[in-house]
Amino acid sequence: MNIKENIKTLVIKNPLKLDCGKTINNFPLAYETYGSLNKNKDNAILVFHALTGDQFVTGINPVTKKDGWWSYAVGPNKSIDTNKYFVICANVIGGCMGSFGPSHKNPDTNKIYGTDFPVITINDMVNAQVNLLDHFEIKKLFSVVGGSMGGMQVLQFISNYPDKAGTVVPIACTSSHSAQNIAFNELGRQAIASDHNWFDGKYLSNNTLPDKGLSVARMAAHITYLSKKGLQEKFGRKLQERDALKFGFDADFQIESYLRYQGSVFVDRFDANSYLYITRAMDYFDLVKQFDGNLSNAFKKTKAKFFVISFTSDWLYPTQENKDIVIALNAIGADVGFVEIKSDKGHDSFLLDVPDFLNTLKNFLDKSYSER
Amino acid sequence: MNIKENIKTLVIKNPLKLDCGKTINNFPLAYETYGSLNKNKDNAILVFHALTGDQFVTGINPVTKKDGWWSYAVGPNKSIDTNKYFVICANVIGGCMGSFGPSHKNPDTNKIYGTDFPVITINDMVNAQVNLLDHFEIKKLFSVVGGSMGGMQVLQFISNYPDKAGTVVPIACTSSHSAQNIAFNELGRQAIASDHNWFDGKYLSNNTLPDKGLSVARMAAHITYLSKKGLQEKFGRKLQERDALKFGFDADFQIESYLRYQGSVFVDRFDANSYLYITRAMDYFDLVKQFDGNLSNAFKKTKAKFFVISFTSDWLYPTQENKDIVIALNAIGADVGFVEIKSDKGHDSFLLDVPDFLNTLKNFLDKSYSER
Numbered sequence: 001m002n003i004k005e006n007i008k009t010l011v012i013k014n015p016l017k018l019d020c021g022k023t024i025n026n027f028p029l030a031y032e033t034y035g036s037l038n039k040n041k042d043n044a045i046l047v048f049h050a051l052t053g054d055q056f057v058t059g060i061n062p063v064t065k066k067d068g069w070w071s072y073a074v075g076p077n078k079s080i081d082t083n084k085y086f087v088i089c090a091n092v093i094g095g096c097m098g099s100f101g102p103s104h105k106n107p108d109t110n111k112i113y114g115t116d117f118p119v120i121t122i123n124d125m126v127n128a129q130v131n132l133l134d135h136f137e138i139k140k141l142f143s144v145v146g147g148s149m150g151g152m153q154v155l156q157f158i159s160n161y162p163d164k165a166g167t168v169v170p171i172a173c174t175s176s177h178s179a180q181n182i183a184f185n186e187l188g189r190q191a192i193a194s195d196h197n198w199f200d201g202k203y204l205s206n207n208t209l210p211d212k213g214l215s216v217a218r219m220a221a222h223i224t225y226l227s228k229k230g231l232q233e234k235f236g237r238k239l240q241e242r243d244a245l246k247f248g249f250d251a252d253f254q255i256e257s258y259l260r261y262q263g264s265v266f267v268d269r270f271d272a273n274s275y276l277y278i279t280r281a282m283d284y285f286d287l288v289k290q291f292d293g294n295l296s297n298a299f300k301k302t303k304a305k306f307f308v309i310s311f312t313s314d315w316l317y318p319t320q321e322n323k324d325i326v327i328a329l330n331a332i333g334a335d336v337g338f339v340e341i342k343s344d345k346g347h348d349s350f351l352l353d354v355p356d357f358l359n360t361l362k363n364f365l366d367k368s369y370s371e372r
Numbered sequence: 373m374n375i376k377e378n379i380k381t382l383v384i385k386n387p388l389k390l391d392c393g394k395t396i397n398n399f400p401l402a403y404e405t406y407g408s409l410n411k412n413k414d415n416a417i418l419v420f421h422a423l424t425g426d427q428f429v430t431g432i433n434p435v436t437k438k439d440g441w442w443s444y445a446v447g448p449n450k451s452i453d454t455n456k457y458f459v460i461c462a463n464v465i466g467g468c469m470g471s472f473g474p475s476h477k478n479p480d481t482n483k484i485y486g487t488d489f490p491v492i493t494i495n496d497m498v499n500a501q502v503n504l505l506d507h508f509e510i511k512k513l514f515s516v517v518g519g520s521m522g523g524m525q526v527l528q529f530i531s532n533y534p535d536k537a538g539t540v541v542p543i544a545c546t547s548s549h550s551a552q553n554i555a556f557n558e559l560g561r562q563a564i565a566s567d568h569n570w571f572d573g574k575y576l577s578n579n580t581l582p583d584k585g586l587s588v589a590r591m592a593a594h595i596t597y598l599s600k601k602g603l604q605e606k607f608g609r610k611l612q613e614r615d616a617l618k619f620g621f622d623a624d625f626q627i628e629s630y631l632r633y634q635g636s637v638f639v640d641r642f643d644a645n646s647y648l649y650i651t652r653a654m655d656y657f658d659l660v661k662q663f664d665g666n667l668s669n670a671f672k673k674t675k676a677k678f679f680v681i682s683f684t685s686d687w688l689y690p691t692q693e694n695k696d697i698v699i700a701l702n703a704i705g706a707d708v709g710f711v712e713i714k715s716d717k718g719h720d721s722f723l724l725d726v727p728d729f730l731n732t733l734k735n736f737l738d739k740s741y742s743e744r
Contacts, residue, residue, distance in 0.1 A: 020619035119619040179603040179627045183595045186628045189621065190591060190635070194584035196568030212566035219562060220592055223555045228687070231551040237658060245656055247392035247491040249561065249648060253655065255551045256558045263562070276621060283625065284617055286609060315600070315687075 006062035030098025035082035048146030096271035115201030162302035188217030215263030227313035227346035295328035378434035402470025407454035420518030468643035487573030534674035560589030587635030599685035599718035667700035
């Protein structure tokens with residue numbers, strides 16, 4: 001990937017003390033913006049991306065040449081209306097789209113970090129991104145919005161910076177990563193670490209890539225993003241370009257070809273070590289524990305207006321885990337709305353063309369903006 | 373593994389035409405028995421094992437030196453009471469505990485089959501095992517019982533041999549493998565095929581084993597055997613022998629250590645190619661399609677008494693898929709009972725100490741036996 005020429009980068013000069021104890025500074029944060037910041041600088045929305053996302057939210061991603069990951073939701077007249085709002089999104093630290101990550105060189109050794117890169121957390125990610133507000137001279141964001149790991153960043157951001165956003169929209173997420181989700185992430189990490197070309201994370205120095213392992217990790221994750229019912233309706237037992245079973249190990253079923261394809265295209269755009277680091281950050285996320293078991297305390301300093309969204313068929317971050325956030329907010333009388341959107345598209349619903357979701361998100365933002 | 377000395381083997385002389393078109397004969401079927409066949413030879417129960425099971429149902433498995441896979445359910449005075457019943461179980465063909473499988477030598481080439489072994493189906497498995505009835509001179513089994521893939525064999529057996537069993541107990545299974553389950557199996561196969569030591573299935577000839585890939589496959593499967601709630605209750609976010617996060621990629625959480633352990637012990641007892649073949653057989657299973665979309669027709673020739681059992685937290689073979697079998701049986705006025713057992717232990721419930729299940733199974737068998 002030749003990514004440099006298309007990437008805007010802010011060099012963060014402020015030292016950032018990471019949760020692991022190390023301090024980083026003068027590190028790059030890659031970001032993109034959409035729409036225009038108004039004169040009052042009160043129309044900015046910080047969007048946080050999920051595990052495999054990046055800063056290229058909408059339009060054509062200049063690196064992958066494919067649609068941005070949230071093209072259904074973000075753009076002119078869309079849910080997050082770029083005619084109205086100034087949208088900012090940064091690649092998370094630990095990522096592989098220009099922000100400081102394990103594929104960068106360690107200036108002390110002049111070698112690629114690999115797994116010598118410090119383990120980062122969701123807290124570290126948002127503490128890096130808050131620097132964007134100073135850069136754009138924004139005192140307070142109109143909103144922070146994100147789904148999945150993006151939702152975790154939303155929750156962490158408002159907890160860390162209670163006065164820096166007026167509205168808060170965590171989507172299809174959790175306040176504490178579950179055992180099952182840790183298990184699936186660990187499965188992905190083990191698939192990568194099992195790859196003969198992984199070299200304990202030093203694959204770039206060995207001029208190779210653990211692409212088979214990364215592909216298997218992606219396949220595993222992809223299954224969790226879809227619902228059982230959705231898979232059954234979309235693929236069922238349909239065969240792949242054949243009339244009968246072949247009695248071999250080629251992809252007989254469409255679902256097999258689909259998964260293999262998802263795995264194979266992923267390795268062209270994602271770094272295996274970033275996959276390890278970002279899944280680790282998700283697994284470490286436990287906002288409940290950060291506040292000694294009382295999630296309400298994470299939000300008691302903010303006056304922001306919350307809107308929590310879940311999806312009926314999301315079994316990775318099921319409605320109950322989203323409701324736990326609502327319960328914690330209600331317990332302190334916070335301003336919180338909640339909706340569970342009916343969809344068979346599983347966890348991926350927030351990324352897809354689900355009109356009820358897209359309309360609901362637009363209505364909340366536009367109404368809140370006109371009432372601000 | 374030195375398995376030969378502990379294994380009873382029946383050489384099947386009758387040619388068996390496989391679904392793939394090939395015919396096999398003079399092939400070994402490894403089996404074990406428990407209890408005694410009575411004089412009338414009407415107390416026999418054929419138990420079918422699941423994906424990674426074998427013929428050593430109960431007591432100490434002489435090869436692995438661990439408890440048999442169904443020790444909770446099978447034994448003196450247990451659900452399947454070996455004081456009363458004569459229990460037979462055979463290793464499925466395609467397996468790796470003595471029955472004809474991919475680790476055997478091809479007599480035509482004197483080389484280990486590997487992936488030159490013919491693809492087998494659930495239908496082939498039961499057609500091989502029916503030979504055990506002739507061997508023991510049993511005209512009619514008292515019962516056929518099995519969970520998961522064992523349940524698929526139960527359904528296929530009674531469909532193929534409607535007069536050869538008096539009672540039929542499919543547990544936690546399906547009549548048609550779902551897209552999600554095919555997806556998880558394909559994930560496991562791809563993990564194995566991605567292993568540098570797989571050599572397109574010729575690893576034994578290369579004196580190596582694709583144990584990393586097989587271990588990842590087992591980890592993936594293991595997650596699906598447990599429920600989200602069960603995992604949360606058992607592991608939650610508990611740390612592994614430490615008080616705080618280590619900010620590295622060692623197993624921080626107990627669930628990570630547990631999965632790694634499950635993967636590592638599995639490779640000592642299971643053959644990677646058998647894993648490929650048996651998962652393929654499961655994916656190919658579609659009794660509904662065998663009967664042109666009308667599952668009832670699979671059962672219309674039998675007068676057997678059915679008892680279908682599912683578990684509330686089994687998301688791999690959920691209650692609805694088990695109920696579909698009941699519905700098909702009810703549609704033809706068959707004698708069928710059904711129970712959904714409440715359990716948080718997921719698909720694995722049928723293998724574990726779930727008293728409601730164990731009692732229910734015992735009551736059905738013993739009552740049916742006394743009424744026969």
